[in-house]
Amino acid sequence: MQELANDIVHVLPAKNLNNWILFVNACHLLTKPLITDKEIDEAHSKLQLFCTRFQTLYRKSAMTLNMHLHLYLGKCAHEFEPIYAFWLFSFERYNGLLKNIKTNQKGGFESTMMKRFLERTYIGSFIQSFVNHLPQFAIDFLHRISNSQDQLAALHPSSTASIFSLSDFIEYSLNSRHSVLGCEPLPPSVFPIKLNQRITMCKGHYECLLEFYRHAYDSHNLFGHYSNWESNQIFVNNRIEKMK
Structure with a gap:
């Protein structure tokens, strides 16, 4: 990737390169698993400026429909949270990765595909x-021979990769002044997750949880008793799993 960036620097004129950097920076912000309202607005401004300059640099005939759609990404992120959570590009990419895993074509290929996929996914951790x-x-050598370059990049302070911080995660979840939207799964390195068997919450705790959900989502359509639940209502389960 660094070599590609260097090639672009030597090929594109400065004004074209600066315009391209606007698009790259906007994409970097919008594809984050966690994003603030301020960052969404910043990304929208960059995309807006990118499209305006693009028309000047390459003329109107070079504009595409996708460039018009760029200007709606900010609104989508505000309304539906990060595009990381609902875009299907990564889903389609993973389908391609699974398809390329070699199997013996003699049955049981599903388990083979998932085993190889999980090995590749968590080798860095x-x-x-x-x-x-x-x-x-x-450590660096093992990362290189296992092709876990994404994990290797996260080890170095100079990397621009997003590194998960448990302290920041807790702070943002407890401080209502922070406006953060996100859909970021906790990485395996945060803590070893071990779950107890499912248990039924006591009535008092469950009623508090149900009331909290109704208040948090400003909805009284949340139902707490499965026996009276209807299809147009959302049932809040009273069965939970506790971490050991």
């Missing part, structure tokens, strides 16, 4: 778990 037991050059 597995290697990183040895960071306190192996020298850094060994």
Whole structure:
């Protein structure tokens, strides 16, 4: 990626490159798993300026429908939370990755595909778990031979990759002054998740939870008793799993 960026710098004129950087920076903001209202507005401004300059640089005939749709991404993010949560590009990409996994074509290929996929997905986190037991050059070497470059990039402070911070996660969840939208799963490295068996909440706790949901979502269409539940209502389960 760095080599590609260097090639673009030498090929594009400065004004064209600066306009392209506007688009890149906007995409970087909008594709984040967590994004603030301020960042959404910033991304929208960058896309708006990018489209305006694009028409000047390349003329109106070069404009496409997708460039018009760029100007609605900010509104979508405000209304439906980060596009990370509902775009299907990554879903389609993963379909391609699964399709390319080699199987023996003799049945049971589903388990083979998922096993290989999970191995590739979590190899970076597995290697990183040895960071306190192996020298850094060994960690870097293992990342390279396993092709877990995304995880390797996150290890270095110079990387622009988003690194999960548990303290920030807790602070933003408890402070109502922070306006943050997000759909970011907790990475395996945050804590070892071990779950107890499902239990039924006591009546008092469950009623508090139900009241909280009704207040938080400003809806009285949340129902707490399955026996009286109707199809147009949302049922709040009283069965929970606690972490050990």
